[in-house]
Amino acid sequence: MGDLTEMTVAAPAKINLSLDVRGRRPDGYHELDTVFQSLALHDTVILRPARTGIEVVCDSREIPCGPQNLAYRAAAVGQKIYGVDHGVHIILQKRIPVGAGMGGGSADAAAVLQALPTLWGLPALPEERLHALARELGADVPFCLLGGTARGRGIGDLLEPLPPLTGLEVLLVKPAVCLSTAEVYARLDPARIVHPEMGAIVEAICRRDLLTLGRLAGNVLEAPAREMAPEIEEIKAALRAAGAAVALMTGSGPTVFGLAEEPGWALRVAEGLHKPGWTVIATKT
Numbered sequence: 001m002g003d004l005t006e007m008t009v010a011a012p013a014k015i016n017l018s019l020d021v022r023g024r025r026p027d028g029y030h031e032l033d034t035v036f037q038s039l040a041l042h043d044t045v046i047l048r049p050a051r052t053g054i055e056v057v058c059d060s061r062e063i064p065c066g067p068q069n070l071a072y073r074a075a076a077v078g079q080k081i082y083g084v085d086h087g088v089h090i091i092l093q094k095r096i097p098v099g100a101g102m103g104g105g106s107a108d109a110a111a112v113l114q115a116l117p118t119l120w121g122l123p124a125l126p127e128e129r130l131h132a133l134a135r136e137l138g139a140d141v142p143f144c145l146l147g148g149t150a151r152g153r154g155i156g157d158l159l160e161p162l163p164p165l166t167g168l169e170v171l172l173v174k175p176a177v178c179l180s181t182a183e184v185y186a187r188l189d190p191a192r193i194v195h196p197e198m199g200a201i202v203e204a205i206c207r208r209d210l211l212t213l214g215r216l217a218g219n220v221l222e223a224p225a226r227e228m229a230p231e232i233e234e235i236k237a238a239l240r241a242a243g244a245a246v247a248l249m250t251g252s253g254p255t256v257f258g259l260a261e262e263p264g265w266a267l268r269v270a271e272g273l274h275k276p277g278w279t280v281i282a283t284k285t
């Protein structure tokens with residue numbers, strides 16, 4: 001084992017600046033076309049080497065700490081790939097709302113996967129290998145390894161980095177309800193999908209043209225998610241009224257984000273945006 005006694009890693013949240021579902025694959029996954037954006041908001045993952053075994057502790061009661069935890073599973077994958085029985089003690093300080101479409105579990109898994117070799121004093125894995133392991137853990141994990149701004153196709157794992165859209169103000173609003181990703185997809189009616197113009201959306205992102213992005217951005221999972229969480233529409237309207245250039249649901253929801261250029265916008269709007277059950281977080285890209 002290595003000499004490190006502890007590593008602290010930030011695991012950033014993501015939002016989807018647009019999300020299209022292009023079809024369903026024989027393996028049950030959906031074919032996506034999306035643009036991921038990582039945020040300053042992050043979980044903190046603390047790793048300590050242990051002689052053997054995997055232990056996860058977490059400051060949120062909402063998530064399981066055993067083998068269902070994605071951080072635990074990432075550590076198990078690490079043990080298997082390196083063929084070692086080195087142990088790890090993982091402390092998760094959750095700040096990314098759970099089941100919110102912000103990829104919190106995927107972010108934690110990516111952080112563990114990336115940190116383990118250093119913690120254990122082992123050589124880093126080749127990038128392609130790391131990417132393949134990440135993909136097995138979850139469709140969003142490869143992006144969490146990459147970070148920044150990227151278009152994701154395939155199941156979200158075929159990534160094309162874009163010029164990073166840094167320093168934008170982001171206001172996240174999550175209504176009280178948590179949505180199951182599987183249920184949102186189950187309610188998606190392929191005949192009624194209005195596909196966003198991903199090519200033009202990507203061009204707008206590359207030009208940092210928020211006005212055009214605001215006009216074109218779309219998430220096809222919003223319609224089915226709204227059936228279960230009608231507040232999504234109310235939040236979008238509130239964010240637009242508060243000056244957001246873009247207001248959209250992220251992932252399979254129910255969190256809605258607003259984007260703006262004006263420094264301090266997110267904090268200022270957050271102060272006036274309260275409703276019982278809403279979680280409001282001001283952050284940046």
Ligand code: ATP
Nearest residue numbers: 063069070098099100101102103104105108181251
């Ligand atoms: P996605 O958008 O990637 O589908 P999400 O952002 O909506 O996911 P997560 O916060 O990743 O949702 O959690 C989804 C589920 O995964 C939760 O029900 C939770 O119990 C489980 N889970 C497992 N490990 C973790 C983890 N480390 N952090 C958060 N949730 C986890």
